[in-house]
Amino acid sequence: MEEFEESRVAKSKRFAKMQSLERYSLHSYVFNYIRDAILNGRYKPGDALVETKLADELGVSRTPIREAIRQLELEGLVISIPNKGVVVNGVSQQDIDDIYTIRSMLEGLAARWAAQRIDEQALKELEEIVELMEYYTRKNDFDQLTQLDTRFHGVIYDASDSKVLKHMLDNLLRYVERARRGSLKVPMRAHQSLNEHRSIFEAIMKRDAAEAERLMAEHISRAILNLHSLTEQDEEKD
Amino acid sequence: MEEFEESRVAKSKRFAKMQSLERYSLHSYVFNYIRDAILNGRYKPGDALVETKLADELGVSRTPIREAIRQLELEGLVISIPNKGVVVNGVSQQDIDDIYTIRSMLEGLAARWAAQRIDEQALKELEEIVELMEYYTRKNDFDQLTQLDTRFHGVIYDASDSKVLKHMLDNLLRYVERARRGSLKVPMRAHQSLNEHRSIFEAIMKRDAAEAERLMAEHISRAILNLHSLTEQDEEKD
């Protein structure tokens, strides 16, 4: 009896370690695991997700697996057929293109509202970010630039002061995260991107909502164009 | 032993009855139940959602409750703090306004893509819907009109041929469902709405994507304006 108890404790310790720093609950860990697997193409569209197999694979019980699957279902990453199972839905290139089109509109809206509502402190933060972007663009530090890009847009989301808009944009970003990472890793695009960020910042500073919206929408559209030229190059290389 | 078994069977029969025609799983039933309670204001922002209490209230175990809560969390309707609990987030009037603004953009995009991609069959279906709308507008049958409105937009979502756009619009519609129901229940608005629907249909038929987008965006914007004038009237009444 005693041994059994201890083995359970040891088991739970093992997970605490596995999750390392993250003290989140298992279902969020499972959610991220499966989501990444789908977004990275390890789980392919049409693949069946069997709860017991996932539970074995991740070393957890079915309960957190199910919780995660219910969330993936809502995100549209999997499709669940009651009493039968769930299959991976995946994200096609067409989906990513659509997301960028949608993002360009919604980011534009965020910039418009931000221009109307931003306070001095957030404005100052934006300015700092742009300055740091200049610095790291000169240094070709793409990791820092990607982080700053995320922060720049994040500040604007917050400044737009719309819970729902921020929520939607956060979700969309997660979908294209992988695509985004590669996007800035081209010096020319980094320079162009810097100029666009500066223009957007200036429009917001001048409280020119229409201009901020236009520039931001263009900025996102250019990002997807850049992404296309990248993948075309990759295809040529292959 | 036998009695125990039977009581369990009886219990599950009871649920089959409770859910009546719907053969969905309990978690989806719970999800809808809590979502409606939040959207209707029965559960107010800040309220704590305790799993055991909900389980008692709905006569189910904690498992489906948890699955539903995880989904509500992703929708942003509740906020979950690990190991502490979840609190209702709710949907404010500002949120609804924001959703309409976002919807006007995304519905516009859907109309644009629909104009470019719709096939003859869907076009015919749209035409039929508009004709039925004329009929029921004359008859002042608001329930039928609301249904037709849903169908009209649904056909356009499908015709836009974008999985992600359709998914997002479906979600947005759920949020404002309650607001929408009241919207058409004013004869004048119904007539105006009919004209707008006809114009949108014609633009799509002519494959005029830009015009379809513009008209649709305006259509949704007018809906929220109409909604505002309604609530103002209500406030005057009180």
Place this chain on the structure above:
DNA sequence: GCCTGTATAATTGTATACAATTAATGTGAC
């Protein structure tokens, strides 16, 4: 062969048991 029904296995759906964490309650020192 191929349909059809039937037993069996696999899988999902739900409930419950137990562990871990957090909230509350109470008790003694000062």
Place this chain on the structure above:
DNA sequence: GTCACATTAATTGTATACAATTATACAGGC
């Protein structure tokens, strides 16, 4: 009184047990 600390209760997190449904395999009839 109130602070600190221990104790208990309430609640969430996870695992497991069992029920219900669906898929699979197989035998017999035609």
